[in-house]
Amino acid sequence: MTLAPETTDLKVQLKLADDWFTVCDLHQLVPGRGVAALLPDGRQVALFRDRRGELYAIDNRDPFGGAAVLSRGLTGTHQGRPFVASPLLKQRFDLRSGQCLDDETVLITTYEVRTA
Amino acid sequence: MTATGANPTIVLVGHGMVGQRFLEALAERGLTATHRVVVLCEEPRPAYDRVALTSYFSGKTPEDLSMTDMEFIKDHGIELYIGDPAETIDREAKKVTARSGLVVDYDVLVLATGSYPFVPPVPNKDAQGCFVYRTIEDLLAIEEYAKTKATTGAVVGGGLLGLEAAGALKGLGVEAHIVEFAPRLMPVQVDEGGGAALLRTIEDMGLSVHTGVGTQEIVVDESGAVTGMKLSDGSELATDMVVFSAGVRPRDQLARDCGLTVGERGGISVDEQCRTVSDPHVFAIGECALAADGRVYGLVAPGYEQAETAAATIAADEAAFTGADLSTKLKLLGVDVASFGDAHGATEDCLDVIYSDSRAGLYKKLVIGRDGTLLGGILVGDAEAYGTLKAFTGSVPPVSPESLVLPAGAGAPAQLGPSALPDEAIICSCNNVTKGTIRGAVTDHQCTTVPEVKKCTKAGTTCGSCVKVLGQLINAELEASGVEVDKGLCGCFSQTREELYEIVLALRINTYQDLLDRYGRENARGGDGCEICKPAVGSIIASLAPTIGASGYVLDGEQAALQDSNDHFLANLQKNGSYSVVPRIPGGEVTPEGLIVIGEIARDFGLYTKITGGQRIDMFGARVEQLPLIWARLVDAGFESGHAYGKALRTVKSCVGQTWCRYGVQDSVRMAIDLELRYRGLRSPHKLKSAVSGCQRECAEAQSKDFGVIATANGWNLYVGGNGGATPRHADLLAQDLSDAELIRLIDRFLMFYIRTADRLERTSTWLERIPGGLDHVRDVVVEDSLGICEELESLMAAHVANYRDEWAETINDPEKLSRFVSFVNAPDTPDPVVGFVPERDQIKPDLPLLSIGMRPTEDVLEGTAQR
Ligand code: SRM
Numbered sequence A: 001m002t003l004a005p006e007t008t009d010l011k012v013q014l015k016l017a018d019d020w021f022t023v024c025d026l027h028q029l030v031p032g033r034g035v036a037a038l039l040p041d042g043r044q045v046a047l048f049r050d051r052r053g054e055l056y057a058i059d060n061r062d063p064f065g066g067a068a069v070l071s072r073g074l075t076g077t078h079q080g081r082p083f084v085a086s087p088l089l090k091q092r093f094d095l096r097s098g099q100c101l102d103d104e105t106v107l108i109t110t111y112e113v114r115t116a
Numbered sequence B: 001m002t003a004t005g006a007n008p009t010i011v012l013v014g015h016g017m018v019g020q021r022f023l024e025a026l027a028e029r030g031l032t033a034t035h036r037v038v039v040l041c042e043e044p045r046p047a048y049d050r051v052a053l054t055s056y057f058s059g060k061t062p063e064d065l066s067m068t069d070m071e072f073i074k075d076h077g078i079e080l081y082i083g084d085p086a087e088t089i090d091r092e093a094k095k096v097t098a099r100s101g102l103v104v105d106y107d108v109l110v111l112a113t114g115s116y117p118f119v120p121p122v123p124n125k126d127a128q129g130c131f132v133y134r135t136i137e138d139l140l141a142i143e144e145y146a147k148t149k150a151t152t153g154a155v156v157g158g159g160l161l162g163l164e165a166a167g168a169l170k171g172l173g174v175e176a177h178i179v180e181f182a183p184r185l186m187p188v189q190v191d192e193g194g195g196a197a198l199l200r201t202i203e204d205m206g207l208s209v210h211t212g213v214g215t216q217e218i219v220v221d222e223s224g225a226v227t228g229m230k231l232s233d234g235s236e237l238a239t240d241m242v243v244f245s246a247g248v249r250p251r252d253q254l255a256r257d258c259g260l261t262v263g264e265r266g267g268i269s270v271d272e273q274c275r276t277v278s279d280p281h282v283f284a285i286g287e288c289a290l291a292a293d294g295r296v297y298g299l300v301a302p303g304y305e306q307a308e309t310a311a312a313t314i315a316a317d318e319a320a321f322t323g324a325d326l327s328t329k330l331k332l333l334g335v336d337v338a339s340f341g342d343a344h345g346a347t348e349d350c351l352d353v354i355y356s357d358s359r360a361g362l363y364k365k366l367v368i369g370r371d372g373t374l375l376g377g378i379l380v381g382d383a384e385a386y387g388t389l390k391a392f393t394g395s396v397p398p399v400s401p402e403s404l405v406l407p408a409g410a411g412a413p414a415q416l417g418p419s420a421l422p423d424e425a426i427i428c429s430c431n432n433v434t435k436g437t438i439r440g441a442v443t444d445h446q447c448t449t450v451p452e453v454k455k456c457t458k459a460g461t462t463c464g465s466c467v468k469v470l471g472q473l474i475n476a477e478l479e480a481s482g483v484e485v486d487k488g489l490c491g492c493f494s495q496t497r498e499e500l501y502e503i504v505l506a507l508r509i510n511t512y513q514d515l516l517d518r519y520g521r522e523n524a525r526g527g528d529g530c531e532i533c534k535p536a537v538g539s540i541i542a543s544l545a546p547t548i549g550a551s552g553y554v555l556d557g558e559q560a561a562l563q564d565s566n567d568h569f570l571a572n573l574q575k576n577g578s579y580s581v582v583p584r585i586p587g588g589e590v591t592p593e594g595l596i597v598i599g600e601i602a603r604d605f606g607l608y609t610k611i612t613g614g615q616r617i618d619m620f621g622a623r624v625e626q627l628p629l630i631w632a633r634l635v636d637a638g639f640e641s642g643h644a645y646g647k648a649l650r651t652v653k654s655c656v657g658q659t660w661c662r663y664g665v666q667d668s669v670r671m672a673i674d675l676e677l678r679y680r681g682l683r684s685p686h687k688l689k690s691a692v693s694g695c696q697r698e699c700a701e702a703q704s705k706d707f708g709v710i711a712t713a714n715g716w717n718l719y720v721g722g723n724g725g726a727t728p729r730h731a732d733l734l735a736q737d738l739s740d741a742e743l744i745r746l747i748d749r750f751l752m753f754y755i756r757t758a759d760r761l762e763r764t765s766t767w768l769e770r771i772p773g774g775l776d777h778v779r780d781v782v783v784e785d786s787l788g789i790c791e792e793l794e795s796l797m798a799a800h801v802a803n804y805r806d807e808w809a810e811t812i813n814d815p816e817k818l819s820r821f822v823s824f825v826n827a828p829d830t831p832d833p834v835v836g837f838v839p840e841r842d843q844i845k846p847d848l849p850l851l852s853i854g855m856r857p858t859e860d861v862l863e864g865t866a867q868r
């Protein structure tokens, strides 16, 4: 079964300040999994793609454990909200808002992302 | 009466925990909209969680400790001046002047300046190497000094904070001493018996405790650095650093200077509305306030209540702070310590009920009134019952008090559920939430989970000690209202794992999406599933792969997206984002060449090596992009994946057996190798461990394994359902004196039956205890074939064995899969800079990122695991 739609030439881009920063080819994103990207200023972003092809980008650092590993977590949907669960201690983060679903005081940065 | 512009001004001096809660209370009451709010914050950072300060040493960053949402500050138009303390107050002109020269006119002034650590006036108390323990800056200074200049440290004060400080020193690798003037530790909270239990446990941890002695002088060397301490008993303690933790004093200087009344022993005197007794325009809250009941509270919960009271009063609502409960439950250095109510038995005519076992470090005391009322108590070593007992305080408990403190097994321990509590009982004392309010959250607000109830009532959001009781109450309430407790796997599937296994096998469903879209809960179909069902279904598909026509390679197609993070990288994630590598060493037998290869690889990649508890070697500290390079060399030398990352067969340990050992009766090493090679790669509900011993002496510890084999003169005995770990269980004998072939056939059946019927993350031990009929039923099924499924079980295992391929060999030969082993998709050659190491005992260990406070001193940071 093929999961990747026809996407050969599309690029994934992130919005940084007012520019779009090209990260990778769309086909490098496996639906349901993430990858990490390095920004010019040294920050790290975790990029995800869900089964419908929707893209999300959040800060890669796990605010609980400190390591830059959120891109390696498992994704899912909780009450319609797409999330990633940290591979360290499993806290879940809303991929759209960056809100931690298990601790409302924790919010991580999100980025605008598009294909072009 | 407005000072500046249109809106009246509220000035808050001090942005600590209580100050922040006060701001939240202002916002909740709409006062931030009608007032200008100015905050003067002395520390270089906005309010943070001081209670959790010590967790910095277990990896929390200052950022994690922050309690201040800058959005909140911005949204409510609060003017927050960081690093700019108030210096003078002119009450006549109603002006505050800050250090920067900023002058603010106020209509209402709120002082929340907290306390300062008390340092006894001993000679050289300010020497280099002397510290206090109150702020993040203090911690950073202590850490820096401990790492560079100290091997021994002494803490002055054996109270709550002193013990925390001592634990922190120990965690920094410093040999820690505690010097306490009182005859016992934590003199305020616990009595003599409790102190003794605590002392024993703390000394067992390697901390040295000196009670009943005072500090007389700090001894320094020529350069002025600490070298020791003179004690009141004439002795001298050699130490490189001293942390004073001898209590706190209210920070009331600002108030004294402007003529506000302060108590004899300090603290700004306020009335029940938290208004200072001298000036109706000035309030004081938190640790700097001397409350109307004549006490200064050194805990955060009463401070929060004062913050709410002050905000309510400013909003012209009615509120009063008349005093608070001093109950506390703490986990100090891993030891539970709790005290509540009249812990010291000050009430006239009261009686004590005491249970103490100093060998186990347990001490429990209840204080009971003449009429049987529970007045208070102290729990050390086991504070399980704290929540319930505290809530019963002030009433006569429905069972005898003895039964509440006796350990399980002694007499008839009473399981006093929270359902016995009255509705007025306070369940969460930090946030003053009653049982009635929590029940209401479930019945009236449709909350069904702990997080929902936390959000709705605030219960459980501060110290967390009430969360357990909270969970019990919610379930009891749900059950009482006839809500059926859902047994489904997760929010996406209403079936159990066992039911899903049957569906997958019977209908030959070989993708997760297909299963979710056809058999998932209504609202989960078409979605992305969740972190619970994806790996569980991924495991079922992997266990049955050849039979249902799925790929046997766990990174193929959709399967890659289902795997837990570790399986996805075929390695175990460590705390700093690096990975560990464990090659399979069947039966623990390894050649000198094999050892040399592992040694060379570990050396070339700078990995930390350790012999595991499973008779093999673990190499830690590999970056994700190094995994394929390491494995290429391992595969080349004939090694395979050890599946240390998978819910799969781990190791089959062996003893040396008949070949060498004078007692051995069978070749246990050969059998262990055979079994390990047969079941390697088998995905199961949880990990599987095994061992084979060559005789009844059992050197391989087979009876602690999921399936263990012990040699007899006539063949093999098979034991099943053993477990080490947190809840150890000895395995049960399933069959005796088996031949090689009989043994293997029985294990095939046993494992496949377990995989078929167990829950997710259920080891064979818990499974055996749970399934109806237990061991007898399993024996009927797998030995007697009572269900007639043995042929199928055997053929499923045969398919697994025939289709096994090493997944690392497969991965390094697949360029598409290899491209995923990079730190960054857009910079495949750049290693993750967050992954750092520091040296320890001639090897490396992870260095946790200290983001907002910058990197560690560079001289002790190794550059990654570069080839050196
Ligand atoms: C490396 C090792 C410790 C060591 O340095 O010796 C180890 C390390 C871990 N163990 Fe273990 N266990 C290791 C032997 C054991 C043993 C001893 C044994 O196997 O003989 C036990 C008790 C026996 C048992 O399991 O019944 C053991 C009981 C656990 C448990 C508790 C299981 C239980 O049923 O209660 C966990 C937690 C879990 O699996 O949920 C655990 C979990 C872990 C994890 C996976 C925790 C984690 O998620 O990070 C560690 C992974 C380390 C890594 O990254 O490689 N480890 N662990 C040992 C690896 C053995 C091997 O070669 O594969």
Ligand SMILES: Cc1cc2nc3c(=O)[nH]c(=O)nc-3n(C[C@H](O)[C@H](O)[C@H](O)COP(=O)(O)OP(=O)(O)OC[C@H]3O[C@@H](n4cnc5c(N)ncnc54)[C@H](O)[C@@H]3O)c2cc1C
Residues within 6 Å of the ligand: B013, B014, B015, B016, B017, B018, B019, B040, B041, B042, B043, B050, B051, B052, B053, B054, B084, B085, B086, B087, B112, B113, B114, B115, B133, B134, B135, B161, B164, B251, B254, B285, B286, B287, B288, B297, B298, B299, B300, B301, B303, B330
């Ligand atoms: C290590 C540790 C562990 C603890 N554990 C617990 C626990 O388990 N349970 C518990 O209930 N309590 C605990 N406490 C106590 C708890 O932290 C305090 O009760 C709580 O922080 C008091 O809050 P506060 O706002 O009154 O004071 P603080 O949090 O101290 O805040 C006062 C703030 O005011 C600032 N300030 C002072 N003067 C000025 C000025 N002139 N201008 C501007 N700003 C000024 C200070 O710099 C400080 O930031 C612990 C404390 C420590 C240090």
Ligand code: SF4
Residues within 6 Å of the ligand: B655, B656, B657, B658, B661, B662, B663, B664, B665, B668, B693, B694, B695, B696, B697, B698, B699, B700
């Ligand atoms: S279990 Fe028996 S055979 Fe094996 S090493 Fe021990 S004594 Fe020797």
Ligand code: FES
Residues within 6 Å of the ligand: B427, B428, B429, B430, B431, B459, B460, B461, B462, B463, B464, B465, B466, B467
């Ligand atoms: S008692 Fe502290 S959070 Fe509930």
